[in-house]
Amino acid sequence: MKKDFYEILGIAKGADAAAIKKAYRKKAIEFHPDKNPGNKEAEENFKTAAEAYEVLSDPDKKAKYDQYGHQAFEQGGYGGGGHHMNMDDIFSQFGDIFGSAFGGGGGFSGFGSGQQQRRAKGSNLRIKVKLTLEDIVNGVEKKVKVKRKVQAKGVSYKTCSTCNGQGQVMRVTNTILGRMQSASTCPTCGGTGQTIDKKPSEADAHGLIVEEETVSIKIPAGVSDxxxxxxxxxxxxxxxxxxxxxxxxxxxxESEHEFLKREGENLHYDLYISFPEAILGISKDIEAVNGKVRIKLEEGIQSGKILRLKGKGIPSINGYGSGDLLVHVNVWTPKTLNKEQKNFFEKSLKEENFIPNPEKSDKSFFEKVKDMFS
Known part of the structure; x- marks a missing residue:
């Protein structure tokens, strides 16, 4: 069983952003590879602390974790889950938090594998993908064209002459307390330890060109706008x-559906029936996400009645089953009547069967609203 993220960082569940960052920095320095060379247990603790911080430092991920725990991220690929990042990912994302404690570069010496410098990571790209309700219920694989910067063919790099491939430069300053030594990211190579040696004419100053690539995106069922x-x-x-x-x-x-309205994992459908249909009862076909569903309306059904179709809603993204389809029955009152119809209802005004007589089991509008939100 995975350990609680708050317990990993040694903080209370209500800790604010500053306390979370402070706790992570303390743990990261404690288990930093430069302080624990060759220690596999320290390496795992270092990664686990990074995983906890990745989730708790993000308000959206933190809210999901507080509500669902580790299961909020078990699907993978759509938030959280730093445990599978390598050391370079951790230093790339969070190195600035504790880098100053180890010379300011955020790099690391490795675990018994010789000297390494921090690997540069390219910038992220962002796109929007529009999904129908059918896509969301069933899950879908989308292929999109993305223009991304890639290293040009024929480009080559050489060791940076400023930092000799270390990615950082050392500075010695004379102070009243004596000579102070500090390290900072190399201004020439940006911490990569390499500069361009040769590049084709179409490449930019960093040896990159723009190419269009078709990327396949697997979208799990149950995502939301x-x-x-x-x-x-x-x-x-x-x-x-x-x-x-x-x-x-x-x-x-998320695209809006013509008939169905989403509320979390539940779907709502407004069904309008005529006055005779409400009196006599009838079977009706209604719209569901994956086709029509036939329901039977009992004789004398009341306007405002809500019929719940179990499991016909949105699948839970955390694997907790599916929501329901709620059918709201609305009895349509005609606005115009012919003379014969009007006479019939005028005669029925004092008929016992036409006098409202709600049963105790018939909930009021406010009780129905209360049930929906509880």
């Missing part, structure tokens, strides 16, 4: 032989 998915390594390339591409961030945009 505004949710973001991550496609790893489909963002822009970064310069250098040891660099890694950024990610493609996919924002979900």
């Amino acid at each position: 505004g949710m973001q998915l991550k496609v790893s390594n489909k963002g822009n390339d970064a310069p250098g032989n040891n660099s890694i591409p950024g990610d493609l961030i996919v924002a979900i945009e």
Whole structure:
């Protein structure tokens, strides 16, 4: 069973952003590879702390985690889950938080594998993908064309002469307390340890060109409007032989359905029936996401009655089953009548069967609203 993120960082559940950042910095420094060379347990603790911070430092992810726990991110690919990041990803995303404690570069010495410098990571790309309600219920694979920067063919890099491939430069300053040594990111190579040696004429100053690529995006069932998915390594390339591409961030945009209205994992459908249909009862075909569904309306059904069709709503993105389809019955009152029809209803005004007589089991409008929100 996975350990609680708040417990990993040693903070209370109500901790604010500043407390979360402070706690993570403390843990990151404690288990930093430069302080624990060759220690596999420290490496795992370092990654686990990064995973906890990745989720708790993001308000949206934190809210999902507080509500659903680890299951909120078990689907993978659409938020959270830093445990599978490599060390370069962690330093790329969070190195600035604790880098100053280790010379300011955020780089690391590695775990018994010799000297390494921080790998450059390319910038992320962002796109919007519009989905129908059918796409959301069933899950879908979308193919989109993305223009991304990639390293040009024929480009080559050489060791940076400013930092000798270390990615950072050392400075010595004379102070009243003596000589102070500090490190900062190399201004020439940006911390990659490499600069351009040769590049084709069509490449930019970093050896990159723009190419269009078709990217396949697997979208799980149950996503919602505004949710973001991550496609790893489909963002822009970064310069250098040891660099890694950024990610493609996919924002979900939900199209409005003609008949169905979404509320979380439930769907709502307004069914209008005539006065005779309400009196006599009838079977009706109604719109569901994956085709029509036949329901039977009992004799004397009342306007405002809500029929619940179990499991006909939106699947839970966390695998908790599906929501329901709520059918709202509306009895349509005719606005114009012919003389014969009018005479019939005038004669019926004092008929016992036409006098309102709600049963105790018939809930009021306010009780129905209360039930919907509870």
